[in-house]
Amino acid sequence: MKLELKGFVGFYKNKLHLIEGILANIYYGFPSQKLRLIGVTGTDGKTSTVWMIYHIFKRAGKKVGYISTVGYFVGGKEGYGGHHVTTPKNIDLQRLMKEAVKNGLEYLVVESSSHGLDQHRLFGCRFVASVITNVTNEHLDYHLTYERYLAAKAKLLCMSELRIANKEDKSFDFLKKEFQDLKTFGLNEKNKADYSYSDYRQSFLFKEGYNNANAMAALAVCLELGIEKKVIIDTLRKFSFPPGRMEIVQTKPFKVIIDFAHTANGLFQFLGSIKKTKKGKLIHVFGCAGERDRDKRYEMGFTSGKYADVIVLTAEDPRSEKLGSINNEIKRGIRRSGFKGLLIEEDDRKKAIFKAIKLARVCDIVVITGKGPEKSMNIGGIEYPWDEKKVVLDAL
Structure with missing residues (x-):
């Protein structure tokens, strides 16, 4: 009964979030439509992957910003998004996107949480590319089951032109059934991902295997969006992790x-x-x-x-x-x-x-x-x- 009540309340709360999203978009003039958005979601590795993509695009000379757990940059000075916030609330997110447009940014890398996706905080956004790093058991106090958690993450792919996923993650079997056009990345060459670490092993190496996976997620996004391979490799070789990550x-x-x-x-x-x-x-x-x-x-x-x-x-x-x-x-x-x-x-x-x-x-x-x-x-x-x-x- 408690779970039913929680789901009932959550359903109506999310309807209110959707209305907030619609109003925020109208108020700020649908700013996301004037940006090329890149989305990153997953249980682990989101922030590091966002950071990698941002720095690769920056090195490539692109006008790029980011919105992430560690803060945001939408032109001007870097800022802090708030306490325990990954994806800002509707009104704050649209305001930041409006600033990004005003400051002449072309690309914006957005870290997208399952809560943010489930609560329609990204309503009105269309992504040129998105990637799911991995999906393991987390936030089940909110989503109740792994399947509902994964479904929330997968919403990001529904909003994207280009979809990329981790072929070695347990979420992949579900994702490949839902999205026939998935591009893939992975560490093990036996899995035959579109972007395999075995092809780049000599180019860059992080001591932590999971960071090599994050790097492959970023590399896949950047190559698919036309960034030169040399720029990507050079950035990853000299990469410094965001604050509080390793x-x-x-x-x-x-x-x-x-x-x-x-x-x-x-x-x-x-x-x-x-x-x-x-x-x-x-x-x-x-x-x-x-x-x-x-x-x-x-x-x-x-x-x-x-x-x-x-x-x-x-x-x-x-x-x-x-x-x-x-x-x-x-x-x-x-x-x-x-x-x-x-x-x-x-x-x-x-x-x-x-x-x-x-x-x-x-x-x-x-x-x-x-x-x-x-x-x-x-x-x-x-x-x-x-x-x-x-x-x-x-x-x-």
Whole structure:
């Protein structure tokens, strides 16, 4: 009954969002029709892929901007989109697009969340190209099932002239049935994707396999839209990740890395790649958000327990949920993993980071995940200022 009620309320809420979208488009004069939009969606890798496409187009001399989790650039100065926002609300999105048109931009790369797609925030937009990086279990507190989550992501492809998908992702079987003209990318040459990493292995290499997949997604989009291969390769070879994505704050005497990894799959991919390079201990600081998908807490605890030598459990936007309850669910996964290391619980995220840094020795790696570049922490429903990198630098 609760699920039925939630779906009923959500249905009417989304109708209101659609009306908002129509009115916002009318008010700002349908600005998206004057831009060449490139859409990026997926569970993980959206922001990095947006960043890659943006910098490739910029290097190619195109007038390009972006709207993403880390902020936006629509000409003029870069800006911050707001607390925990990927795809802005209808009125804000159309305003930004209007500014992009006013500032003479031709292309705009738009990070598109499942919430944004489901709530019609992109109403009126037509994309020249869009790509789905991957679709794993996430946001099921909102979408309820994986199938509905995937369907929300797939809406972006319905709005696009050119459609690109990850041939090696579990979402592909569904997508290929729905879209006969899909272009594909992948890492394994055996899968015979249209754009395979095996053909570019000598051109660029990221230590993290998932970032090679993100790079292939960006490469596929850019080649399909006519960007020269040399420009793409040169950009990827010198690529710097956006803030809070694989951000190395210190390398010696021990390494400190900040990463936004806040999904079960994202954390698995990230910690797995770090584990391969470590010589000392892996010290992991993390938590899980309150009032969000509870199922992933166990999975993320299991992943941390599998890869880390020291775990510091702390707050990550607990909202109005009790932090102890969140951590208990995470600890179930940690115990199940067979973790034999040191487990510390510290509710205060700043103190947790300081403790982790203090424990580190030569050749250790301290990784702090979940917040990345976010500028606030939601505790008790109130947004408090937060700067993960500043806290790390203060601790060092």
